[in-house]
Amino acid sequence: xxxxxxxxxxxxxxxxxxxxxxxxxxxxxxxxxxxxxxxxxxxxxxxxxxxxxxxxxxxxxxxxxxxxxxxxxxxxxxxxxxxxxxxxxxxxxxxxxxxxxxxxxxxxxxxxxxxxxxxxxxxxxxxxxxxxxxxxxxxxxx
Numbered sequence: 001x002x003x004x005x006x007x008x009x010x011x012x013x014x015x016x017x018x019x020x021x022x023x024x025x026x027x028x029x030x031x032x033x034x035x036x037x038x039x040x041x042x043x044x045x046x047x048x049x050x051x052x053x054x055x056x057x058x059x060x061x062x063x064x065x066x067x068x069x070x071x072x073x074x075x076x077x078x079x080x081x082x083x084x085x086x087x088x089x090x091x092x093x094x095x096x097x098x099x100x101x102x103x104x105x106x107x108x109x110x111x112x113x114x115x116x117x118x119x120x121x122x123x124x125x126x127x128x129x130x131x132x133x134x135x136x137x138x139x140x141x142x
């Protein structure tokens with residue numbers, strides 16, 4: 001299955017993140033989500049990426065964020081939904097910092113970045129049957 005809704009790019013980026021986060025908490029628990037987000041926030045690689053991003057006056061790039069997350073020891077043996085959650089967290093941190101220190105970003109660009117991360121994570125998915133992403137896509141389709 002693994003098909004995103006056709007209107008995914010018309011959805012609000014905050015909605016995409018919120019529903020993904022809620023689905024993650026529902027399936028893995030709040031403590032797992034907090035551990036993952038805490039690890040992302042505390043990792044020096046993430047801080048260096050965000051600083052470099054701001055120095056270049058760039059907003060987060062989905063490919064860079066995915067490469068960053070996949071280079072972190074914490075995520076080596078994690079499921080694709082955990083990798084996606086970490087990447088979405090980095091992207092949201094970067095988007096927030098960019099808007100504080102550089103300038104506002106169009107909502108469509110933010111949605112595109114998050115959607116690219118979700119789709120890249122989906123491609124990493126090993127099991128092709130009933131999956132977290134199927135349930136997530138069903139949630140955002142309602």
